[in-house]
Every structure is written in C-alpha cells, then in structure tokens.
Amino acid sequence: DFPSGYTGYHNYQEMVAELNQTVRDHPDLVKLSSIGKSYEGRDLWLLKISDNPGADEAEPEVLFTCNQHAREHLTVEMCLRIIKQYTDGYATTPAIKNLVDNREIWIVTSVNPDGAEYDIASGSFRAWRKNRQGSGTDPNRNWGYKWGCCGGSSGSPTSDTYRGPSAFSAPETQRVRDFVNGRVVGGVQQIKSHIDWHTFSELILWPYGYTTADTAPGLDATQQSAFSTLGRRMGSLNGYTPEQSSDLYITDGSVNDWMWFQHKIWSYTFEMYPRSASGTSGFYPRDTQIAPQTARNDSAVELFLTYSDCVPRIIGRTC
Ligand code: 0X9
Numbered sequence: 001d002f003p004s005g006y007t008g009y010h011n012y013q014e015m016v017a018e019l020n021q022t023v024r025d026h027p028d029l030v031k032l033s034s035i036g037k038s039y040e041g042r043d044l045w046l047l048k049i050s051d052n053p054g055a056d057e058a059e060p061e062v063l064f065t066c067n068q069h070a071r072e073h074l075t076v077e078m079c080l081r082i083i084k085q086y087t088d089g090y091a092t093t094p095a096i097k098n099l100v101d102n103r104e105i106w107i108v109t110s111v112n113p114d115g116a117e118y119d120i121a122s123g124s125f126r127a128w129r130k131n132r133q134g135s136g137t138d139p140n141r142n143w144g145y146k147w148g149c150c151g152g153s154s155g156s157p158t159s160d161t162y163r164g165p166s167a168f169s170a171p172e173t174q175r176v177r178d179f180v181n182g183r184v185v186g187g188v189q190q191i192k193s194h195i196d197w198h199t200f201s202e203l204i205l206w207p208y209g210y211t212t213a214d215t216a217p218g219l220d221a222t223q224q225s226a227f228s229t230l231g232r233r234m235g236s237l238n239g240y241t242p243e244q245s246s247d248l249y250i251t252d253g254s255v256n257d258w259m260w261f262q263h264k265i266w267s268y269t270f271e272m273y274p275r276s277a278s279g280t281s282g283f284y285p286r287d288t289q290i291a292p293q294t295a296r297n298d299s300a301v302e303l304f305l306t307y308s309d310c311v312p313r314i315i316g317r318t319c
Pocket residue numbers: 069072140198199200205206207208209210245246250251254255256257269271
C-alpha cells in the first residue's frame with residue numbers, strides 16, 4: 001500500500017469505494033459503469049456526471065482520463081477532485097449546476113490500475129510507469145494514430161516507453177478506445193473535448209506530439225490557434241506552461257494525437273505538480289500536496305468545461 005506520508009492517496013480499492021460513495025450521495029447526478037477490464041482483470045471505472053445521468057441527452061460530452069501512467073498517483077486524486085467539485089458543488093454553486101446541467105461529463109479515474117497497484121504493492125514506490133502486460137507497455141505510446149512512426153517511443157519491451165507489439169495491444173487503451181468509438185452516435189462524435197492528466201512539470205500540452213510542425217494533416221492553422229488559445233487561457237489560471245506537446249519531446253502513439261486525428265476531440269494533456277524535481281521524486285509529492293495541487297486546477301477545469309461545447313468559440317469561431 002502507500003507508505004507513510006502518502007496515506008491520503010487512494011489505492012484502487014479506496015478509489016472504487018469513493019466512486020460508490022458518490023453514487024450513494026448523488027444518485028440523481030451520477031452513473032457508474034465499467035468500460036471493461038485491465039490486463040490483470042481490474043474494472044476500468046467510468047463515472048458520468050450530468051443531470052438525468054441515466055439518459056443520453058443532447059448535451060456536449062466531455063472526457064477526463066487519469067492515471068495512464070502508474071506512478072502518477074496525483075492524477076487519480078485530480079479525477080476524484082473533479083468528481084467532488086461537480087457533485088457536492090451542484091446544490092450550492094450556480095456555475096457548477098449550469099455546467100452539470102448542460103454537459104455530460106465522463107471520468108475514468110484510473111486507466112492503468114494494474115500499474116498503479118504494482119507501484120505501491122511492496123510498501124515502497126517502484127517508480128513504475130507502464131501497464132503490467134509482460135514487461136509492461138506504455139499506454140501513452142500504444143494509441144493508434146502514427147503509432148511508432150517517429151522515434152517518439154521504443155520497440156524494446158524493457159523500455160519505459162515501449163509502444164507494445166501493435167497499436168492498441170494494451171487492453172487498457174483498447175477499452176478507452178472502444179468507449180470513445182461508442183460515443184459516435186448517428187455518425188457524430190458526442191465527446192467534444194478531453195483532458196488526460198499526468199505528472200509532472202506543470203504543463204498544458206496539445207497535439208500533435210509526433211511532429212514538431214504546428215500544423216499537419218488533420219490540424220489546420222485555425223484549429224491550432226484554438227488549441228493554443230484555450231491552452232494559454234487555462235495556463236494563466238493554474239500557472240502551468242502551455243505548449244504544443246512535441247515542444248516537450250516527440251511522442252508517437254499518444255492519446256492526444258489519436259483523439260484529435262481520429263475523432264476531432266479537443267484533447268489536452270495536463271502535467272501536474274511539481275514543476276521540476278530530481279529523478280523520479282517528482283512523481284511522489286507528499287499527500288499534503290493533494291488538496292492544494294488539485295484545487296489549483298479548479299478554475300482551469302471550469303474554463304475548459306465552459307468552452308468544451310465548441311473550443312473554437314475561444315477565438316470567435318462557431319462550430
Ligand atoms: O511522455 C508522456 O507520455 C507524457 N509525459 S509523462 O512524464 N507524464 O510521461 C507527455 C505526453 C505528451 N503528450 C503528447 N505528446 N500528446
């Protein structure tokens with residue numbers, strides 16, 4: 001389990017308990033389901049937050065995913081924070097109610113529960129990143145757009161950025177892919193925007209990751225401008241640095257590139273606290289950082305949800 005100094009973090013069982021408690025507290029606002037199982041057979045839980053959550057209403061849908069990378073435990077807390085804000089806040093905060101009533105918010109609190117549990121199983125952190133299939137696949141190099149194209153992943157199974165033997169070879173990315181593909185209703189993708197939460201470096205990143213070019217097939221200058229404008233606006237709220245993801249380094253097979261190219265979902269990566277650290281210590285902030293570092297993103301998340309129906313609206317365009 002989590003070592004001393006970290007017991008405020010949720011392990012898998014505690015995360016599931018929290019999701020079930022949310023269902024008991026707010027049955028009129030949330031619906032909990034599983035999108036399928038991880039490699040080791042853990043359920044990948046999906047919470048929907050909206051008014052009339054049992055109905056598929058004609059409201060823009062938004063997706064948050066957390067914990068693709070095992071050791072990035074703070075991101076699970078971020079998804080749980082969003083859940084708390086948009087359920088407990090519903091009755092008391094008009095802006096929250098307005099967003100919940102006019103969006104369908106999907107949250108996968110842990111995309112990689114096997115890796116996260118492995119990271120803490122011995123009682124001291126293993127600095128584990130990948131899933132637990134064989135020597136481990138990096139989920140964020142396993143997505144199916146430009147998979148393995150460009151030197152932004154490894155073909156070596158022992159590498160921390162191993163892309164897997166084929167695109168979507170990891171059950172975890174398959175399950176999220178199938179859920180997202182399933183949100184195409186009547187030929188129209190219902191999910192309009194997405195944030196994938198990571199740690200660390202305090203960054204807001206947008207596509208593409210596979211190329212350093214600002215525009216590329218499927219991403220024109222107007223779209224790039226909308227991505228960067230919303231990215232910069234969110235960065236001014238949480239103090240993170242906004243940039244194209246390839247400005248950090250080239251990645252291929254990342255979730256953002258697939259979400260954008262395949263579905264035109266406005267897909268960002270947020271890299272949370274801390275800004276810098278030595279070695280892998282940055283993945284392990286004490287639990288006293290959970291409250292401040294998740295609350296820090298409240299206003300950026302609210303702005304994101306506000307524009308999530310039509311991100312180009314932020315540059316005066318219509319959708
Ligand atoms: O390398 C990653 O997958 C992410 N950084 S992390 O330290 N959390 O591993 C960055 C992903 C950048 N996103 C894209 N290239 N789309």
